[in-house]
Amino acid sequence: MARTVRLTSTGPHRIDPTTIAPGKMISICTCGLSQSYPLCDGSHRITKTEEQGVLYTYSADSKSVIAQCPDGACQPPASAPSDAIKPEPSAGPVPPIVGS
Numbered sequence: 001m002a003r004t005v006r007l008t009s010t011g012p013h014r015i016d017p018t019t020i021a022p023g024k025m026i027s028i029c030t031c032g033l034s035q036s037y038p039l040c041d042g043s044h045r046i047t048k049t050e051e052q053g054v055l056y057t058y059s060a061d062s063k064s065v066i067a068q069c070p071d072g073a074c075q076p077p078a079s080a081p082s083d084a085i086k087p088e089p090s091a092g093p094v095p096p097i098v099g100s
């Protein structure tokens, strides 16, 4: 299980500690999918069905498999169109995907 995440922020997200109620916990997003990043908004639930060795990409309304990566050698899934595994030019650095 892995996913590509596009982040556009170029600086820190500051949290004013006075806005957090004493004794209340906050959850920091580690899946990268939160719409309230860096705070968890529950969007991570969609990752519960992710499988080992598969690279996922998400949009606001869909989940797509863009590569299967057994032993670290990524290949496009048999059913994927050839352009499905190509990173978008503005996507920034992404792990190399073999087999495009």
Ligand code: FES
Pocket (backbone or CB within 6 Å): 028, 029, 030, 031, 032, 033, 034, 039, 040, 041, 042, 043, 044, 045
């Ligand atoms: S950990 Fe990312 S939304 Fe919860």
